[in-house]
Amino acid sequence: MNDAVADEPGTHKKAISAADIEIFPVQRSAPTATISDEGPEKGGKSGEGGGAPSLPLSNAEFVAHVFRHLPDGARPIVCSKAGDPETGGWLAEAAGDVDRQCPSDRNNYVNCSSFVPGDDGEINARKEQVAAFHFLMLDDIGTKADRAGLNGCTPSWEIETSPGNSQLGFCLKEPISQEATVKALQDAALRAGLGDRGASGIARWARLPEAINGKAKHADEQGKPFHCRLLAWKPDAIYTVAELAKALGLTLFPVSPLLIRPVRENRQLLTAAQRGDDVYTPRAIENPVLRALHERGLYKRAISHGKHDITCPWASEHTDGLDTGAAYFEPSREYPSGGFCCQHSHGDSYHISHLTEHLGLQPGEARWTARIRVIAGEIPRVRRAAEIVLALQGGYYQAGGAIVSIKTHPLTGDISMVQVSEQELTSALAEAADWEKYDGRSQKWVRCDPPVRTVQLLHRAQGYDHLPHLQGLARQPFVREGDGQLVTAPGYDAASGIYASFDPAAFPLPEPTKEAAHAALAKLKELLTEFHFGSEIDRAASISAMLTGAVRTRLQTAPAFNVTASTPGSGKSYLASAITPFAGPGVPLNLSYPTSADEATKSILSMLLQAPAVAVFDDMQTDWRAFGTMNRMLTSSTITDRILGVSKSATVSTRCLILGTGNNVRPVNDMCRRVITIRLTPRSEAPATLRYEGRPVDLVKAKRGEYVAAALTIIRAWEAAGRPKVDVPNIGSFEQWTDHCRYPLLWLGEPDPASSIIDQLRDDPAQEALGHFVSAWWNCFADKPMTVRKVVDCADNKVELRDALEDLPVTERGYINRGKLGWYLKKHAHRIVNGMEIRPADCSERNAWCVAKVAVRPEALTPVSPLLAA
Known part of the structure; x- marks a missing residue:
């Protein structure tokens, strides 16, 4: 049967239109517990045909609880069959009036996954229409699988489906949207002996509690079918994938990269991939060798990912005819056609080519491509x-x-x-x-x-x-920018375009309460105890940098952080090293700050093409100069430029934490509003001799998950509290950063981490020079229109104006460059400073300018924070 359909025995599944059925009552309350958790050995007699279920729970109540969390537009599906379930077709229906659809005198099933309508508006039990996988089902517990293999893990329910044989379900806290994760979980359960191959597949069917098992072999002496019995019902036993794997003692192996994409996003690709023609023949859905082994009764079980225990076709040649020691290996890079080995004496005589020939397959089929x-x-x-x-x-x-x-x-x-x-x-x-x-x-x-x-x-x-x-890379759990959902599973997340690589178990995330946020803040502050900050604002800015690193994937833009001090050895690079692990586990890219616009374009594009977590301009010898690419990197979500050495342009994401360190360096010009300064001021003549007994860098690297989780907890708690905001000056281009890395700290009573930006805008040397220039212009010419030539000529006799011009970037070798001065006036036209602005002037001569006084509305340029308010 086509593997695109659920793996239950049968042939076709007839679809119905989603528009023709009653809306499924997702929000109904789930039943609570009058329930026993006894197994078959304690829950009463089993195998009695016609017996009633042991626990009072209807099929509708069961389905309503299991599918409490449905993706948008998704529906559970059920199937009901009379008589022997192994005969006839399968009618898959979207769950509506479940008790009517699945009466207790029939074989009743619910799918482990929810589904979305296809392009025709109909819901089919097909893999490409799967929305999410909601529970792990373990079959044949008690017969084919030993109950001891559960390691004491409590199932969400247990249904006896035949005498002494149970089907167990484990509800997931968050439905799985990636087929790769489903397969990894099911394969791990199979390797642990918890079921058989038939219990795998993302579109797998599970039995409902109110049902019969109509298979003839399970009927009683009077020919009455076996009635399924709900033996255990634990509605609060729900698990994450990591929790379930740990509880069951499972080892999750990586799976084929074919399954990396969420199943709902596969539809277009799968449709294209399955549509063959004279140019393209798609890969077979099922491995031809495995299919042939099953058909010939030679398949036994899965040993590990890609390795299978089989019966040797030439077992008659074994000593005493033993049916052991043969294995089939699926195709890999090392062995494109797969492999076959037998540990008996004739093993060197038979290889994969002999196996495929014996199975009647062509050589190309073994490659399964x-x-x-x-x-x-x-x-x-x-x-x-x-x-x-x-x-x-x-x-x-x-x-x-x-x-x-x-x-x-x-x-x-x-x-x-x-x-x-x-x-x-x-x-x-x-x-x-x-x-x-x-x-x-x-x-x-x-x-x-x-x-x-x-x-x-x-x-x-x-x-x-x-x-x-x-769209980017994530090294820890992240929140999707679009829907605000916390993504805790690694792999490719199609909804955000983010590929994540991390161990979910390493990031313990408590309930996001204000108490948890205060505890998380204390944990982060403890890392910074031994650093000599200039003020509490500098400490808050350092914590804000940690938060920025933890959620940089989420933020379209974020400021850079400048760690500076007056003396070498003050701990600048060490502080940067304590911050960088919040963005990723690797070594940050260490760069020299560019010295020209061309160099900035080349180095920044080359850096961002790698999508690094962190870039550090270490030991800067110049101020943060405002090159065009540097500006765009900090205030645009992407930059586009030509790739060096290739006749092709690239658009790259700028979602990278940017740090810089240097002695008495500062942002200038346009970088003043793009860079937060953190100042260290150790009270020592030889700060390089200071020790950090707590070894904060080693600590945060060793327990990176815990510290990142602390940063995430602060932000999540602020969001759970309703996103409270404080009246502080707005910083253009960084509104989203303000929401996640500034307001949460203010909410917890910390100083404003962005105070330095406000101070830099007020004390920018370039703005100060401009202010001196317009004041000197006004003192010399008032509001009279002047050409650039006349201004330069007058400067020879007006010392104040001459001094102001020499402070501007318009002089060369002691002479004022009129072209540069004209460009400077054009660049700063209409900029208000000291209550005056430069304006183009109406004049019979070309390129005339004037300075005019303007009314300035009062604005809160002074940083507002609890510390400053005190």
């Missing part, structure tokens, strides 16, 4: 097929108009985004499909390498139809 035929004149279709198989292979994305992959650092475990070269793309396409061209001499299709022309067309394209969009 797609096929692309290179047909003359069909370049667009060949290129499209290449993109489809690359997308299905997994691990490849589109970002900024380029094909990228994700690499993991072998030492730190951190991830980075890497552009795929043409050579890598050729290799990937060769692995993803069998390529064939027609050989006129032999009159046959023969295997070949992916054509160079196809590789180039795919590599140099500016957009792709099937490759998933990669």
